[in-house]
Amino acid sequence: MAHTMKALRKTADGPGLQVVSLPVPEPGPHEVLVKVEAASICGTDLHIYKWDDWSRQRIRPPVTLGHEFSGTITKIGPQVEQAHVSDFVSAESHVTCGHCYQCRTGQAHMCPSTQILGVDRDGAFAEYVIVPENVIWQNDRTKIPPEIATLQEPFGNAVLATLTHDLAGQSVTVSGCGPIGLFSIAIARASGASTIFAVDPTPYRRELAMAMGATIAFDPADGEVSDAICDANEGYPVDIVLEMSGAPGAITSAFTTVRNGGRITLFGIPSRPVEVDIGENMIFKNLTVFAISGRRIWDTWYKTRWLLEGDVVDLRPLITQEVDFENVLDAFDRLADGSACKIVLRPNAPSDETVPIREQGVQETRPLVFHH
Numbered sequence: 452m453a454h455t456m457k458a459l460r461k462t463a464d465g466p467g468l469q470v471v472s473l474p475v476p477e478p479g480p481h482e483v484l485v486k487v488e489a490a491s492i493c494g495t496d497l498h499i500y501k502w503d504d505w506s507r508q509r510i511r512p513p514v515t516l517g518h519e520f521s522g523t524i525t526k527i528g529p530q531v532e533q534a535h536v537s538d539f540v541s542a543e544s545h546v547t548c549g550h551c552y553q554c555r556t557g558q559a560h561m562c563p564s565t566q567i568l569g570v571d572r573d574g575a576f577a578e579y580v581i582v583p584e585n586v587i588w589q590n591d592r593t594k595i596p597p598e599i600a601t602l603q604e605p606f607g608n609a610v611l612a613t614l615t616h617d618l619a620g621q622s623v624t625v626s627g628c629g630p631i632g633l634f635s636i637a638i639a640r641a642s643g644a645s646t647i648f649a650v651d652p653t654p655y656r657r658e659l660a661m662a663m664g665a666t667i668a669f670d671p672a673d674g675e676v677s678d679a680i681c682d683a684n685e686g687y688p689v690d691i692v693l694e695m696s697g698a699p700g701a702i703t704s705a706f707t708t709v710r711n712g713g714r715i716t717l718f719g720i721p722s723r724p725v726e727v728d729i730g731e732n733m734i735f736k737n738l739t740v741f742a743i744s745g746r747r748i749w750d751t752w753y754k755t756r757w758l759l760e761g762d763v764v765d766l767r768p769l770i771t772q773e774v775d776f777e778n779v780l781d782a783f784d785r786l787a788d789g790s791a792c793k794i795v796l797r798p799n800a801p802s803d804e805t806v807p808i809r810e811q812g813v814q815e816t817r818p819l820v821f822h823h
Contacts (some may be wrong), residue, residue, distance in 0.1 A: 461512045
């Protein structure tokens with residue numbers, strides 16, 4: 452095995468990232484060393500790349516980015532018990548304490564002492580990554596390829612946020628068609644939702660929404676979306692709204708789009724406080740509102756495995772591109788301008804070969820994209 456590796460790091464305060472050479476790390480007593488086969492870029496990574504307000508407060512360079520990945524274990528620490536060399540694995544990115552109230556009552560995804568791979572400790576945008584054994588997730592390579600296995604971590608967010616509701620026969624609005632919103636559309640379609648309305652200002656994302664199973668896709672710039680959705684839903688507000696954008700206007704619209712007695716999931720994080728008329732839009736409407744972050748460890752992972760390994764949900768249309776280290780910074784620019792969905796880094800692509808670049812043509816499963 453090589454003694455050095457390439458890694459994509461935030462080396463200092465400020466915008467941008469650098470590909471650097473580092474020593475291959477050694478696993479500690481309870482850790483494993485994983486040779487990374489695929490690592491997908493997340494919105495969090497883009498925030499760190501841009502060095503926005505959140506990043507300036509949270510990130511302490513130098514740190515290797517990347518928390519969505521799959522790969523093969525090449526070395527284990529002396530006290531590792533369940534993981535083995537050659538296992539094909541992914542990982543829960545939240546490394547929790549295991550001792551607090553949340554961890555001891557089945558709510559580890561809310562552990563206040565969480566360290567996140569690629570944020571608080573070195574992550575997987577590297578040829579090798581060190582991971583604690585207790586966050587390792589075993590994959591079956593015969594059922595799930597590396598580029599899909601890397602999506603399990605973010606897909607789990609959508610699984611928790613969407614399957615909080617009984618979706619069969621329900622009308623659903625998904626507001627915000629970034630990766631999590633698009634995952635949610637696919638889950639809602641697989642769960643038997645009667646009608647799925649997608650809302651996003653980007654034409655590319657509206658097309659992807661249709662490809663993933665939306666019935667109609669709306670551009671919020673075309674007018675009052677809640678009225679347009681009501682008109683398209685036989686004159687009634689919808690049963691469920693999944694608010695995935697965090698846009699203040701979209702959050703306000705969610706409460707007018709849902710019917711009396713309906714249900715809302717708030718998953719998107721707003722950039723500023725949002726005012727909601729609790730009396731008129733929540734109490735008098737008898738709404739059930741869920742504010743959700745992350746995924747349950749490990750309950751959500753088992754649901755995720757079933758949905759992906761059984762081909763109940765196909766995420767391949769959302770992988771816009773695969774890149775090596777030479778092209779990875781261009782991938783961040785493409786994500787920033789909205790012309791890509793999920794981009795997968797192949798850290799161990801041979802230096803003398805070109806990584807397959809898969810430009811996914813959007814194939815709509817339904818012909819109607821609605822502009823009100």
